[in-house]
Amino acid sequence: MVKKHGKKQRARQKAARTGAAYASAAAGTTHEHTPLPDMTVLTEIPYLAGQYIDTELAARLVAACRSACRPCQATLAKKLRTEQRPTLIALAVSIYATLPSPGFVASPTTQEWAPLARAARNDPSAAARAVGSAGAMDDEAASALLEDTLDHWAMVDASAEDVAELTGKVKIVHDAPPRQRPADPLAAFREAGMKVFTLDDLDLGDDVDLYHLQPNYGVYVGATNTPDGKDFPMLTLYPETEDAGTEDLERRTDWEHWGLHGMPDMDPRWRLRARIADRSLQGLVHVDAEGRNGIELWRASETVSMPDAWWDLLDRAQHVLIVGPTEPEALQDTADEGKLLAVVARVAFV
Structure with missing residues (x-):
């Protein structure tokens, strides 16, 4: 009885660790999709600092997508949506913060949310809106965002070189300073106390x-x-x-x-x-x-x-x-x- 209980507990722990279904974990038939990509870049998003990002679960899901394993994708995606929403947000931000547009084929949910992800790079209030909006999505909306996100991750080969190229781009964007407009060339004259007139000031009419x-x-x-x-x-x-x-x-x-x-x-x-x-x-x-x-x-x-x-x-x-x-x-x-x-x-x- 104790032995059977221990076996069940180990199966539950394996299911929790790998994201596999409990029945698969208990039967020892969980899939292993290798190589697993290095997803540590997900932990380097500044405004997600302090939230637990399950990089192992994310890596297994991305690997399952690259292997086109639908059963594993479904199981792991459900776990991500229901138990690890911060990890879902990190996966989505790492893609849509770097893209100028989500593309015309993206779902309405992604079309609406992607601009928040882009704005979040430079604006703390926009970052809060992006995280809050994704965190409050219902299951259907979160599924749409995750599916669009994984389509991009799946296009990257599982080789270390290709993953490094993608994650490197994400790091560069996240570490980049906010875009600054060029300095006003007349500012120095104003600071010196000189009166400066522009064309707008002259009101020349039409x-x-x-x-x-x-x-x-x-x-x-x-x-x-x-x-x-x-x-x-x-x-x-x-x-x-x-x-x-x-x-x-x-x-x-x-x-x-x-x-x-x-x-x-x-x-x-x-x-x-x-x-x-x-x-x-x-x-x-x-x-x-x-x-x-x-x-x-x-x-x-x-x-x-x-x-x-x-x-x-x-x-x-x-x-x-x-x-x-x-x-x-x-x-x-x-x-x-x-x-x-x-x-x-x-x-x-x-």
């Missing part, structure tokens, strides 16, 4: 065109593919004046630094104006809440009709990916240097 007094850009027309394989229109901005460039775009926009993975967020106030009569592009502007022009990055200097195929793609998508500042042939290099900014803008047909 009679003065300020476009050519600001850095300007040119555009290249192109196309890309969404994460689910659909064609999508794209404009690449290149500096047309000497003061145009990455620092200028960081100062004048809130565009994301984009690494050519997934898709950046959509900002409906950025508008690509396109004229239907001659199928030409007119300009790229940011509008205020009343729809009035604010920031103007590009204005067409002449009328050029777009190719039919590209115009039809623009008409179908009603949105366009804007990237820059770079030349098309240098797109990858600019992204690798961390200098590529991007946004998905709306198309305003006029």
